[in-house]
Amino acid sequence: MTALPQYEMLTAQGLWRETPQAQRRLVLLSLGDATLVIRDNLSDRALAHWSLAALIRRNPGGKPALYTPSEEPGEELEIGDELMVEAIEKVQAVLESRRPHPGRLRRIGWGLGLVTLSIGAVFWLPGAMIDQAVRVVPIAKRTDIGRMVLMDMERSTGVACHSTEGDAALEALANRLQDISEIAVVPRGLKGARILPGGVVALGTDTLTGPDTPEVAAGAILAAQQAQAAEDPLHAALAWAGSGAALTLLTTGDLPAERMQGFGAAVLATPTAITHSEAETDALLAAFKAAGVSSTPYAYAIDPTGEAALGLIEADPFRGSPAPEPVLADDQWLALKDICS
Structure with a gap:
């Protein structure tokens, strides 16, 4: 099950490489509840599980979309399927909205109090x-x-x-x-x-x-x-x-x-x-x-x-x-x- 039911059975193909020096290979992609599963296109063996919350798009708005699992150089995934790209971004938005976000007023009050405190920090x-x-x-x-x-x-x-x-x-x-x-x-x-x-x-x-x-x-x-x-x-x-x-x-x-x-x-x-x-x-x-x-x-x-x-x-x-x-x-x-x- 995914964070959005309409994408529960969504799959797509992409091009994945494990390291910057590796050759790109064709893979099968599917969305999990909070992960993107990358599988071998021929054997269906799971190659990687990427956290959707941590997924980074290297070329916002560009086509095809380029993703990495973190800021560190390494794995890279190219996705040309617009529906899969749309699903990833919508699920990321849902996951972000579910994270705890302190209320703005509370945050301002906390910040003002801490700024006062910081004046004496020296x-x-x-x-x-x-x-x-x-x-x-x-x-x-x-x-x-x-x-x-x-x-x-x-x-x-x-x-x-x-x-x-x-x-x-x-x-x-x-x-x-x-x-x-x-x-x-x-x-x-x-x-x-x-x-x-x-x-x-x-x-x-x-x-x-x-x-x-x-x-x-x-x-x-x-x-x-x-x-x-x-x-x-x-x-x-x-x-x-x-x-x-x-x-x-x-x-x-x-x-x-x-x-x-x-x-x-x-x-x-x-x-x-x-x-x-x-x-x-x-x-x-x-x-x-x-x-x-x-x-x-x-x-x-x-x-x-x-x-x-x-x-x-x-x-x-x-x-x-x-x-x-x-x-x-x-x-x-x-x-x-x-x-x-």
Whole structure:
């Protein structure tokens, strides 16, 4: 299903190349709920899934239309089918309209207050300015910054995987856990999970290919939440961007995307700190209990012998009894496992 029902069965042909040096090849295009699926014209094998919300048209108004999945040089798609081009632009407009947009009056009031605050910013230490930004930035903007970090991370991991059923399963998993706004599965370069600003989660495929149960993916997210409990992910992002970027965020409500360059790779290079100390294990077990998730599958995923995570097995809050509700339904779990296929 697409964002607009009239385009639900729409397909078209296009010319796609994976890198600037590659030869263009004929492909078959179809619209998903929030993605453009690119398939091999002969084998019908999926070659790429592009986020419609992030899709960039390189030649607005030009024919044929030229699209790329991001600002970075790489993949390019040429579409001559005017109906498909019209559908993409209309679906993009619908997706944009569904995003949270703070009210204009509220934004003006917030901006005026922050401009006043910024007058005294020259007297603050840079750390104090970052702390203030972390305190006042709205949830919607935090999530935008989280997506910005994820896009930078995708330079190293590849573009996050998408499928209609898999995306629905990720949404269900995000709704099942606390303080999670959205989850993205990246195809490589990440083990476990990382919590990004605004409750955005980057999830590694290792959580989907080990023990055949969604408790492993849920456990990885719970463990990542506990590991970063001492520092708000937004604080870490703004510390990387610098006090100048924090001031821009305070005064304009926006954070320049270029200030996040390299931060995604830094997040990837910093493993989730799990020491399995008694205090840490107790805190993690409390998180599993609050989320209604068994800790045993996650324990065996991080150590198949169970020895390194024995506390998570022996004190599993649901040991010997089922959790209140499944993490995911069976069909959702199967769709999630196949999201990068």
